[in-house]
Amino acid sequence: MLHRRQPRHAPGTLDTRNVRLGVSVSIAAILLSGFALTRTDRGIELLGRGVAFLEYFAGVFALVSLTATVALGLLTTERVFLSPANRVRAQLAHRAAAFAGTAFLLTHVALMISLGHVPPAALLIPMTGIWVGLGTLAFDMMIVVVVTGIARGRFAVTGRPWMWRLMHATSYVAWPVAILHGLTAGRWAASWVAWSYMASLAAVASALLVRLLATMLRPPLMAEQVDAPAVSDAPAEPAERIDAPVSLAEARRKYREAG
């Protein structure tokens, strides 16, 4: 039995007072040390190196985590290989990857705009050439995807789940566009990087195709036919009298009558 103080079977160790305290303290420490670094020349140089690193890699990290997100999202409804427990885990991993990907994406976009690589308006309007513009396009679609992902529960209540599916499936468009953007805008990608993106595109596309086909080719959901006794117009035959006793009491009575 569960109790109000024990609402889980195996109480998680992540949501305790100490963990919360530790996380809050470490976040505060990181923020404060960031501010502290700006006070010294050497600190500013370190910060500059950090920003340069993020300028160079935040987009890559975003693309990699969003690739993982798409794959995991596709995996969450996989019922052939995954048990319910693993599907729950897949959902959690999908959300975690999406969170990381969105964070990296926001960092990437913020840095690109604040460092003057693109004008601020390019955040939403594709106006800086085709390859960078693809990134803008992908970002716009990502907004829809992230918002629907957060507000998923609302759609279940309001009664339009297909609407949610449609909007959230924008990711299947946004993601290839983002890959295209990643491979073409900025520096030239190494060939193995390009190949692995192509491989994951192919894998996800085939999985998606299988899922779509499975949905479309699913036999129509019909009520099952159960065989009922057949109707016949044969003449009635009197049933042969079966002289087996029905109950123990009757058997005893028969036995007594027979002596």
Place this chain on the structure above:
Amino acid sequence: MIPHSVPRVLRMGPARLTAGLDHTRRLDLPAHRTLHGDQVPRPLDDIIAQVEEVDMRGRGGAAFPFARKLRAVADAAHGRESVVLVNGAEGEPASSKDAMLLVRNPHLVLDGAVLAAEALNAREVVVATVEGEVAEASITAAVAERRAANVAGAAESRIGIRVVGLQERFISGEGGALVRAVNGMDPVPPGRKRRASESGVDGLPTLLSNTETFAQLAVLAELGPEQYAKTGTSREPGTVLLSVSGGAATAAVVEAPTGTPLIDVLDLCEAEIGDGVLIGGYHGAWLDAETAISAVVSREGMKLAGGSLGAGIVVPLGESTCPLGEAARVASYLAAQSSGQCGPCRLGLPDVARALGGLVEGTGSIDAVRRSVRSVERRGACFHPDGTARFVLSSLDAFESDIALHLEHGSCGRPVRGVLPLPEPEEEPEYRLDVDWTRCQGHGLCAHLLPEFVELDDYGFPSFKTVPGWMVKEASRAVGMCPALALRLARTG
């Protein structure tokens, strides 16, 4: 402050703690000083000697020698600070003496606590009481009265008095739980016992005792041991406060000298014994009619009769109600009051209550009850499982003939009237999981996430039970994770 309605007070013998309460609802500071005189600070050794002379015990139920407690705190404090903590948060629904003292005679309690605090050179006096009740308002007003008197030039003690309001639960009166609550933690008993006299409020040595103990201490200091011992038996001199309720026509707090026959107290409250008298609260034991007639109000007398005086709770049952049903009601209340920390208590007490309920319906057996009791006894951090076990076992013994009737006919013919006082059950929101069957694909994630409330049928489709309010977080998680977006959470009723 004049409270609108106050607990009723009756008296046999001399007026000690209830002096002056015949004429007024609440004794304010001037009235209290007129009655009891000014307070004179005394050295600790004097107080301990006096307390030892009359063998004063803690009045919260455990009857721990108060002199030993005082000495332990003084020893542990040795040069450090200490705290005096007044336990006015009795969790017992049948007890009203703490509330009576705090509402009607708060200055007597404060006098005793301040006397001890000054002798111990304590940092402060903390009065812990139930939040939002009249008692809290009254004691807060009493503290304000003292402060105002000092401003006006009186010589009241300047020691700090803090009032702490607590959520009332059955186990919140337990010493360890009380200390934790005052320290701002969850009001649940600690896993490892720590004596309050060594480490209590803020980790300081703490003199923790019941309101009545401190009131008795003030009376003892006022009268002196000889005068104090003029009433009551020679081994337990003085008076006790008894909370009489249940089948009594006039529920009241009775001040009686020790050695008073129990039947006199019951007559005073116009109570009939009926099937038995519960002594010592819901962790106490029943006295059947014959023993109750000859029982004497004192620790010794109650022990001879087969019970224990505890915190002085006396609940006569009367004849009109089904005694076994009343016991089952209390058992299920006690089960619900488990703080849920210790497994045997959390899981075992509901089983005990169910077994007793089965007995009421005539389907269970005495053996089943005893078996379930055995699995909780002495298996918890606090006294709650043991006390409940004692209550249930004592009910089995006291209502033997009634149980036989129940087992034979399924009922004893008397309805359960609710004679034993229980607090009103709180309104808890309940939730219902609604499923859109046209969308449900039988993924089964909800059954994985909420195994207690979702069952899958042979085809893999769910059926739901009502989800209690404290599970709503988990339930909405299941709603959010449904792959088919088919679940909804709705409030019932």
